[in-house]
Amino acid sequence: MSNTSRRDFLIRSTTLAGGAFLSIGLPPSLTGSEAQAAIGATPAYTPSIWFTITPDGVTTMHIVKAEMGQHIGTALAQVIAEELEVPWDKVRLDMPLESAENFGIYGLAYTVNSGSVTTEFDRVARAGALGRVALIEAGCKMLGAKLADCQASQGRVHDKASGRSVGYGEILQKVKLDKKFSYPDDFRKVKLKDRSQYKVIGKSVPALDIPGKTNGQAKYGMDVFLPGMAYGALAIPRSRYGAKVLSVDDSEAKKIPGYLKAVKIDDSMGKCTGWVVALAESFPAAMKAAKALKITSDPGPYGKLSLQDIMEEFSEKSKHPEESAAWVLEGDVDAALPAADKQLEAEYTSDMICHSFMEPINCVVQHASDDSWHVHIGTQGASFLRMTLTAYLSKILNKKAEDVKVYVHQYLVGGGFGGKQDYDESLAAAYCVKELGRPVKLITTREAYFSTAFPRTPTLHRMKAGIKDGGLSAMNHDIVCGWMGPRFAVGKQFNNGTDWLQLDSVDGKKQDIDQWSIGGSDHWYHVPNHRVQAWNSDRTTWAVQASALRTVSNSYNMFVVESFMDEIAHAAGRDPVEFRLSVLNGKGGNRGIPNTGYPAGTPSDYYMDQLWISLPWPSPGSWPGYESGTVGGALRLANCLRVAAGKAGWGVKRLPPNTAMGVALSSAEERQSPTWVAGVAEVTVDPATGRYKINKLTIAMDMGIAVNPDNVRAQIMGSALWGASQVMYERLTYKNGAIEQTNFHEYTPIRQVDVPAFDIELIESGRHPVGVGEPASTVVAPAVANAIFNAVGARVRHMPITPQAVLEAMKNRKA
Amino acid sequence: MLNLSINGQSRLTDSPPDTPLLWVLREELRLTGTRYGCGLGLCGSCTVHINGQAVRSCQLKVGDVGAAAITTIEGLDPANAHPVQKAWIEIQVPKCGYCQSGQIMQAAALLSQNPSPTEAQIVEGMNGNLCRCATYPRIVGAVKRAAQMMKENQNP
Numbered sequence: 001m002s003n004t005s006r007r008d009f010l011i012r013s014t015t016l017a018g019g020a021f022l023s024i025g026l027p028p029s030l031t032g033s034e035a036q037a038a039i040g041a042t043p044a045y046t047p048s049i050w051f052t053i054t055p056d057g058v059t060t061m062h063i064v065k066a067e068m069g070q071h072i073g074t075a076l077a078q079v080i081a082e083e084l085e086v087p088w089d090k091v092r093l094d095m096p097l098e099s100a101e102n103f104g105i106y107g108l109a110y111t112v113n114s115g116s117v118t119t120e121f122d123r124v125a126r127a128g129a130l131g132r133v134a135l136i137e138a139g140c141k142m143l144g145a146k147l148a149d150c151q152a153s154q155g156r157v158h159d160k161a162s163g164r165s166v167g168y169g170e171i172l173q174k175v176k177l178d179k180k181f182s183y184p185d186d187f188r189k190v191k192l193k194d195r196s197q198y199k200v201i202g203k204s205v206p207a208l209d210i211p212g213k214t215n216g217q218a219k220y221g222m223d224v225f226l227p228g229m230a231y232g233a234l235a236i237p238r239s240r241y242g243a244k245v246l247s248v249d250d251s252e253a254k255k256i257p258g259y260l261k262a263v264k265i266d267d268s269m270g271k272c273t274g275w276v277v278a279l280a281e282s283f284p285a286a287m288k289a290a291k292a293l294k295i296t297s298d299p300g301p302y303g304k305l306s307l308q309d310i311m312e313e314f315s316e317k318s319k320h321p322e323e324s325a326a327w328v329l330e331g332d333v334d335a336a337l338p339a340a341d342k343q344l345e346a347e348y349t350s351d352m353i354c355h356s357f358m359e360p361i362n363c364v365v366q367h368a369s370d371d372s373w374h375v376h377i378g379t380q381g382a383s384f385l386r387m388t389l390t391a392y393l394s395k396i397l398n399k400k401a402e403d404v405k406v407y408v409h410q411y412l413v414g415g416g417f418g419g420k421q422d423y424d425e426s427l428a429a430a431y432c433v434k435e436l437g438r439p440v441k442l443i444t445t446r447e448a449y450f451s452t453a454f455p456r457t458p459t460l461h462r463m464k465a466g467i468k469d470g471g472l473s474a475m476n477h478d479i480v481c482g483w484m485g486p487r488f489a490v491g492k493q494f495n496n497g498t499d500w501l502q503l504d505s506v507d508g509k510k511q512d513i514d515q516w517s518i519g520g521s522d523h524w525y526h527v528p529n530h531r532v533q534a535w536n537s538d539r540t541t542w543a544v545q546a547s548a549l550r551t552v553s554n555s556y557n558m559f560v561v562e563s564f565m566d567e568i569a570h571a572a573g574r575d576p577v578e579f580r581l582s583v584l585n586g587k588g589g590n591r592g593i594p595n596t597g598y599p600a601g602t603p604s605d606y607y608m609d610q611l612w613i614s615l616p617w618p619s620p621g622s623w624p625g626y627e628s629g630t631v632g633g634a635l636r637l638a639n640c641l642r643v644a645a646g647k648a649g650w651g652v653k654r655l656p657p658n659t660a661m662g663v664a665l666s667s668a669e670e671r672q673s674p675t676w677v678a679g680v681a682e683v684t685v686d687p688a689t690g691r692y693k694i695n696k697l698t699i700a701m702d703m704g705i706a707v708n709p710d711n712v713r714a715q716i717m718g719s720a721l722w723g724a725s726q727v728m729y730e731r732l733t734y735k736n737g738a739i740e741q742t743n744f745h746e747y748t749p750i751r752q753v754d755v756p757a758f759d760i761e762l763i764e765s766g767r768h769p770v771g772v773g774e775p776a777s778t779v780v781a782p783a784v785a786n787a788i789f790n791a792v793g794a795r796v797r798h799m800p801i802t803p804q805a806v807l808e809a810m811k812n813r814k815a
Numbered sequence: 816m817l818n819l820s821i822n823g824q825s826r827l828t829d830s831p832p833d834t835p836l837l838w839v840l841r842e843e844l845r846l847t848g849t850r851y852g853c854g855l856g857l858c859g860s861c862t863v864h865i866n867g868q869a870v871r872s873c874q875l876k877v878g879d880v881g882a883a884a885i886t887t888i889e890g891l892d893p894a895n896a897h898p899v900q901k902a903w904i905e906i907q908v909p910k911c912g913y914c915q916s917g918q919i920m921q922a923a924a925l926l927s928q929n930p931s932p933t934e935a936q937i938v939e940g941m942n943g944n945l946c947r948c949a950t951y952p953r954i955v956g957a958v959k960r961a962a963q964m965m966k967e968n969q970n971p
Contacts, residue, residue: 068911069909069910069911069912069948070910071910206904206907207907207909209909209912210903210904210907210908210909210912211895211904212912213909213912213915214895214900214903214904214908214909214915214919215848215888215889215891215892215893215894215895215900216846216847216848216849216887216888216889216916217848217889217893218848218912219847220913222847222851223847225845231842257831282830282834282838282842282843283838283842284830284831284834284835284838355947356947357911357913357947358850358852358858358860358911358913358914358945358946358947359850359852359911359913360851360852412911412912413911414850414911414912414913415911415913415947415948416911417947443851445854446852446853446854446855447854710907711907714907714910714950714953715910717949717952717953718910718948718949718950719949721949721951722947722949725949743853743854743855743857744853744855744857744858744945745855745857749945749947750949750951751942751943751945751951752938752941752942752944752951752954752955753938753939753942755938755949755951755952755955758952
């Protein structure tokens, strides 16, 4: 936690060589001038937090969130521009340097969980509003006007009485602004615009990062060149995790022109196990050399493990409820199930998948002459990368951590999806730099990427339900998988030894439980007797390096919960839409939490507050008028369902043979940070082959406020197609400790030919804006599964759904 | 030393002739708009034009290029004024953007050979280009829009 003096904010103008500037944030002495000096950059203004206005009237927004396709910079800039009253055509973006110094200012540079708009909207709006207040006061003085007569619009302060006005740039040139605002008191007090006055928020302005992406000028980490730089290519490790390199013979590699050396990466931090990097003067030479190396390795503790072993272990674990940890405990499931009129049981499984972003993992690392270390990379977790690399360098250089200076230079991210928050590549590159004494650009080939991917865990689910008087009386959800939380070093390593990724179970056993692997099962349906219990396969976690993948556990849990909800509806003889609406009644906690932020008590309320601990800011829940995204709860989900079902023509549209609709809902990501979404899939199945085609997806989403509606639609389409891809095609297999797929002929994401028609409805309820980049992905798989059942009677309880599985399920269907 | 014609300029390279053109463009000549995605011609991120045809530059050895005219995304129009680029911006196609140079080069070649493609022809023509952000629906829309712009340019 930063000290109190760092919580004071200044609005000040200072004259530099480039002219005056105004910044809201910390005094420039604290904003990383050391960092600038360290990298030998020109002594220009170092961006402070949030934004800078220059006398030419340009406002540059400083975006600490990673730009990876969600156009987050544009969205946050819209919020600031709205309150600051600057003209949109004079808005620019930049990405601040991540460093120990800047960490105390910006907080955690970490872009995950569809959380950026949710967590930043209110704060940056207030920063913009404070800027406007200061400029109006200064402009008013210049105009000799009364404050009550002055207002700001389009980058100018206008005096209503005289009709005169002055531009922000001119104010900065002539007035020395030195107004000090306290944090958080002034931030709390500043008056925000009424939403009816919004001019930029809610407008589909073009994304500021797009023009560079259509003419080749956009810069990703891989596009960095440093003087004297060598290239590194990773040799495919013997197993995914735990291999030990015994020997490296580079006699063949030495024949390759440009080959420099082979480096066995120090894996003493438990990262980069079994890694050998071939270094050369060019990347093609490095790739050739990596292939030519003769490496012998001990495959390690998981060297004989296969996916089948993992699934067998899951099955065995699930037979021991005494070893489980409870996540949801409401009513008495054990009493309610036998008391039901009808009981239902089903087993679901899901395969491993991986992010396989188009930009393979890469980075450029430099050890500067002043002994500082620089990583050039597009990453989702610049702060954790710096912390991890600092710890690693401290270890391998035998230095105190405080004597190791690491700076992370952030670039565009060529697809993240949760998969660019592990930092092995920067550790390996830094180790190569240490061994070679030159900057190194490390690029994983696609094959090296797949061999070292961080997949979503495989899962096993045992579902039980009780139907009484035609309604849902009980539900039990057992989940066995590899928990990702314990593997992420960020918890125990950087939070005073406590692992905030692990929560306590709710069964009084005080067991650790990993919300990232279980979330989504705590759905918003009213079930009087509801239990979710979970088992961790620690071996799986480490063996496959289980990780967070777009919507994290929602991506499998919603497939299971929503498929099973349809099974229950059918067993109860009820329409799946009508049945869901009947249990989306907002009873009890399912109405959501009102305006009080995030009260402690339930496990899933824990996350956001804990994440905020790492920041020098109080939780936004402490702002007056701040509204939790959960407000309305199940009733908002029900509303989405009505809209989607209605638009799709549920129950009324005339459909061709072997064609049906399926429905599914989701409140991804966490229960405490939901985005309400309903999806209807229209699917045609070929009963002869089991092949199926998604004809149309109808999606209704309540995101509160759509900051940029056109982009919200783009995000919904893209994430829905991600869901289609994972249900139709994506599957990693694991054998002898290694991932078997190597490239896009074996791992086959969705392409143009499978794209369905779309009907997307944005429900702008006016509630606090929440993330839109991921949640729609979770409704597609179950909606497709339910449509396949409705079309041909085949219930497939495994994801992905292959044509063979459809045929098999058709054989097993009840007559 | 090989002499390449890239974006209307003569560029020299001393890379071995079996080097994939992709790496010569990206890492040696620093035309980084051409992206590496798979190295096997499976994803289309590295698509450039060779004499106007869309080619996966990871599959073409630099020694086999000869005097052929290479156009990269940087040479299409740096000011984003090519109809495909204009349509891409108007329809707001890119998300992470990594595959988009390849998508745009593929689309530009497609339209130069078939100025009025049907939707099915667009889908077929663009099916080799992967996009993990799944900007696919907007790509189809933007190719149609670019075709329309090109017609308008011809018949003002």
